[in-house]
Each structure stands twice: as C-alpha cells, then as structure tokens.
Amino acid sequence: MTTRLTTSAMIASFADPGQKTTSAPFGHALVRLADERPEIVGLSADLAKYTDMHIFRDAHPDRFFQLGMAEQLLLGAAAGMAEVGLVPFASTYSVFATRRAYDFLCLDIAEPNLNVNVVGALPGLTTGYGPSHQATEDLAILRGMPNLTVVDPCDSVEIEQCVPALAAHPGPTYLRLLRGNVPTVLDQYDYRFVLGKAAELRTGRDVVLISTGLMTMRALAAADRLAADHVDVAVLHVPTIKPLDTDAVLRAADTDRLVVTMENHTIRGGLGESVAATLAFAGKGRGILPIALPDEFLAAGALPTLHDRYGLSTDAVVDRVRGALGT
Incomplete structure (x- = not known):
C-alpha cells in the first residue's frame, strides 16, 4: 500500500482531496439554536477555538463560560447550570471528557439525569498527536454509563441536525464532534437525523456495511467502488x-449477506461488539467482519497515512471486503 505523507500531524483533517466540506457546523448550529432558545449556554475548557465553540462565544459572549484547563470543573459547572434550568453544551477534547472527568460526568450529570450535552472533539483517530489526544476508547468507556445517550455523527449535515435534537433530549448526551472543515456527504441522501434511530442509506443484496461516525462516509465511498x-x-x-x-x-x-461493521474506535467495546451482542442476544449468532482500530496505542503522524495504516481509509475498506468475498 502506498504511504501518503501529504498532511502534517498538526492538521486534524480527514476530508479526502476535493471533498465538499462545511466550516464549523457545530458552532453555527449552536448559535442558531441559541438565537431561538435563551436557556442555551456554552462552556469550554480552554479549547473553544479547537471545538468550534468560539463561533458561539463570539455570537453570545454573555452566555459563554471559559472554565480553563479543568474538565472536572467544566462538567461540574455544567451540572449546576442544568440544575437551575439552563441547557449547557460543554466542549473539550474527548480524551479529557472521558478519561479525566469520568466521575463528574457519571455522578454529577448522568446519575441525576440532567440535560447536559458533552461535546467531545478529536474522537477516535481524528488527530495525529498520538495516544494523549486520540480518544480511541471513548465509546467503550461511556456505553456502560446509565442515562447517557451517545451520538457519533457522520458529517456536517448530521451535526447541524443533531444539535437541536440533543438540546431537546431531557437527559445527558455525549457527542463525538467532527470539527473544522467537516465533510458534507448526507445532503445527497435526503437524510434526517432521528435520535436513537439508524438509517439505511443504500440497499444491496451482497454485503451490508453497518457503520457509524465518519466511517459512514467511507462506507458509502467503498460501496460505490x-x-x-x-x-x-x-x-x-x-x-x-x-x-x-x-x-x-x-x-x-x-440475512445471508456479508455483514461488516465499521467504526472510528477500538475494536473493543464499540459498534462491532454492540452489533455482535445484539445478534447473540436475539439468538441470531453469526460471523461478522469488524473494521475498527486495533486494541493498542496508536502512532502519531499524518492522518491520511494513519488511516491507511490502521484500516480506516476507503482503500483499506475495499480491500477488506474484497478479501472476505474472495474477489
């Protein structure tokens, strides 16, 4: 496989060359929602610029709160705001929201079932900075937390649609945020986000790709190939x-089709294991092909190179499916 070194590890972009993108969809969607709902507030742990929360900060400075590099304080403050009727969106990197502030998310927010929306940027392999910033296990950490709703959007279209849906949901949510120039894909599929529902984007008789997050855009590209x-x-x-x-x-x-799961997350504890458990619990045990990150700490480097190396690129997905089919 050809190694591509076309981007720096400093650039957290997974868009393919020439792909249509939308700038800061989360920030703009939150501003639109806040224009209509005065109880919406935004918080950040010194990462507003890097979680697109700066768009909200600039539009509604009186409703933005900078908590500094203290994620426990970030989530504790968000919990207090929710207790008095505000609807907070608290943004930081996924690694810090999950690894560093887990107990505050669990006991201050999830246990009392508060309407706090935790926005985690750089989920999975969306940064080249290495294990300190790669939240490859956040779904595994959070799936076991009662009351928490977890959303992994595909693209800019879905992010814009899910922001008001998360605010309307009465309990806590965790959003795996795609930030910056985010690919725009689902506009071609007349897509509408519905919390808690999956969507069949295309039909097929030979293979079914069950995907989440940015891997859905790779699934669609692989299906075309x-x-x-x-x-x-x-x-x-x-x-x-x-x-x-x-x-x-x-x-x-x-069905009799080849079943493939695809996720931007470690193979442990994410979508693949959820699908396998769903089949097993229903007495429908069968083999599935998981495409996911390995159960290891990942390297640092340029994202296109890392996505090739760890099997998330469209080329890698196509090769895995062809191999499984023996074609």
Whole structure:
C-alpha cells in the first residue's frame, strides 16, 4: 500500500482531496439554536477555538463560560447550570471528557439525569498527536454509563441536525464532534437525523456495511467502488451508539449477506461488539467482519497515512471486503 505523507500531524483533517466540506457546523448550529432558545449556554475548557465553540462565544459572549484547563470543573459547572434550568453544551477534547472527568460526568450529570450535552472533539483517530489526544476508547468507556445517550455523527449535515435534537433530549448526551472543515456527504441522501434511530442509506443484496461516525462516509465511498466489481453493497448508518437501534441492526444483519461493521474506535467495546451482542442476544449468532482500530496505542503522524495504516481509509475498506468475498 502506498504511504501518503501529504498532511502534517498538526492538521486534524480527514476530508479526502476535493471533498465538499462545511466550516464549523457545530458552532453555527449552536448559535442558531441559541438565537431561538435563551436557556442555551456554552462552556469550554480552554479549547473553544479547537471545538468550534468560539463561533458561539463570539455570537453570545454573555452566555459563554471559559472554565480553563479543568474538565472536572467544566462538567461540574455544567451540572449546576442544568440544575437551575439552563441547557449547557460543554466542549473539550474527548480524551479529557472521558478519561479525566469520568466521575463528574457519571455522578454529577448522568446519575441525576440532567440535560447536559458533552461535546467531545478529536474522537477516535481524528488527530495525529498520538495516544494523549486520540480518544480511541471513548465509546467503550461511556456505553456502560446509565442515562447517557451517545451520538457519533457522520458529517456536517448530521451535526447541524443533531444539535437541536440533543438540546431537546431531557437527559445527558455525549457527542463525538467532527470539527473544522467537516465533510458534507448526507445532503445527497435526503437524510434526517432521528435520535436513537439508524438509517439505511443504500440497499444491496451482497454485503451490508453497518457503520457509524465518519466511517459512514467511507462506507458509502467503498460501496460505490465495489459496485464497479458488481458487488451490491447496502449501508446502514448508526449515528446513535446508545441507545442502539437494535431492530434496525437485526433487520440488516440477520440475512445471508456479508455483514461488516465499521467504526472510528477500538475494536473493543464499540459498534462491532454492540452489533455482535445484539445478534447473540436475539439468538441470531453469526460471523461478522469488524473494521475498527486495533486494541493498542496508536502512532502519531499524518492522518491520511494513519488511516491507511490502521484500516480506516476507503482503500483499506475495499480491500477488506474484497478479501472476505474472495474477489
């Protein structure tokens, strides 16, 4: 496989060359929501610029709160605001929200079931900075937390749609944020985000790709590539990791097709294991092909190179499916 060194590790961009993108969709969506709802507030742990929260800060400076590099304080303050009727969106990097502030998220927010929306940037392998900033295990950490809803959006379209849906949800949420210039893909599919629901974006008789997050755009691209080989590929997008749309998963996976799960997360504790458990609990045990990050600390480097190395690129997905089909 050809190694690509076209971007620096400093640039957290996973968009393919020439791909349509939208700038800071989360920040702009939050501003639009706040224009309509005065109880919306934004918080950050000294990372407003790097979580697109600066868009909200500039539009509503009186409703923005900078807590400094203290994620425990960030989530504790957000909990207090929710207790008095505000609807906080608290942004930081995913690694800090999950590893550093887990107990505050669990006991201050989830246990009292408060409407706090935790926004985690750099989920999975969306930065080249290495293990200190790569939140490759955040889904595994959070799936076991009661009351918490977990959302992994595909692109800018879904981010813009899910922001008001998360604010309207009465309990706590965790959003895996794609920031900066975010690819725009789902506008081609007449897509509407519905919290807790999966969406079949294309049908196919040979293979079904069950994907979440940015891997859905790779699933769609891989399906187009495989069609040239006369392989008919369905794509089921699963934006809500918890609660999982088990009915949609069972309809998609309980067939004679090759079932492939795709996620920007370690193979442990994410979508792949959730799909496997759903099948097993329903008495539909069968083999699935998981495409995910390995159970190891990942290297630092340029994102295109890392996505090739760890199997998240479209080329890598196409190769894995072809290999499984023996084509």
